[in-house]
Amino acid sequence: MYLGRVIGTVVATRRVSGLESASFKVVQPVDHQQKPSGPVEVAVDRVSASPGTLVMLEGSREAALACDPWFVPVDAAIVGLVDEVDT
Amino acid sequence: MNLCRVLGTVVATEKLPVFDGRKILVVQPLDEKQQPLGKSFLAIDHSSCAGKGDLVLVMNEGSGVRQVLQDKTAPIRSLIVGVVDAVDVPKTA
Numbered sequence: 607m608y609l610g611r612v613i614g615t616v617v618a619t620r621r622v623s624g625l626e627s628a629s630f631k632v633v634q635p636v637d638h639q640q641k642p643s644g645p646v647e648v649a650v651d652r653v654s655a656s657p658g659t660l661v662m663l664e665g666s667r668e669a670a671l672a673c674d675p676w677f678v679p680v681d682a683a684i685v686g687l688v689d690e691v692d693t
Numbered sequence: 694m695n696l697c698r699v700l701g702t703v704v705a706t707e708k709l710p711v712f713d714g715r716k717i718l719v720v721q722p723l724d725e726k727q728q729p730l731g732k733s734f735l736a737i738d739h740s741s742c743a744g745k746g747d748l749v750l751v752m753n754e755g756s757g758v759r760q761v762l763q764d765k766t767a768p769i770r771s772l773i774v775g776v777v778d779a780v781d782v783p784k785t786a
Binding site for chain 2: 607608609637638643644652653662664665666667668669670671672676683685686687688689690691692693
């Protein structure tokens with residue numbers, strides 16, 4: 607898992623089956639100091655995050671497991687809204 | 694598995710139910726000299742006793758994690774499976 611900041615939303619009318627109800631967000635991955643780390647990506651949002659929110663994401667195969675149905679072509683999913691990072 | 698240093702904790706109230714009751718920590722991967730190597734990431738603490746500053750063993754393979762957690766659909770890839778007491782890497786010539 608990793609941290610990210612939601613910076614926008616994606617609208618896609620046509621999708622593959624299984625992703626009809628998914629919400630897509632544009633996310634900037636950040637490090638523990640909340641500085642940008644790596645390229646911006648699109649993630650399925652499972653917790654209704656709004657733009658500007660610090661979130662935790664799951665990547666790779668495990669991202670799809672966070673979705674319902676879970677056998678879907680997804681490689682990043684927002685799985686929690688972060689209140690605080692204490693480092 | 695990787696050696697990592699625990700940098701701190703993450704507090705998230707709103708999250709998927711599978712994360713309820715699980716401790717989420719920020720960890721920094723280390724090399725054999727315990728110097729930072731690559732990007733920090735989040736890991737779930739399965740040892741239940743890791744804290745800030747600890748050297749830990751992190752499993753980074755989802756299938757193994759799901760086996761440990763006995764949950765075939767847990768969306769978790771990084772799991773802290775041990776707190777390290779010592780690492781001995783003798784210098785090579």
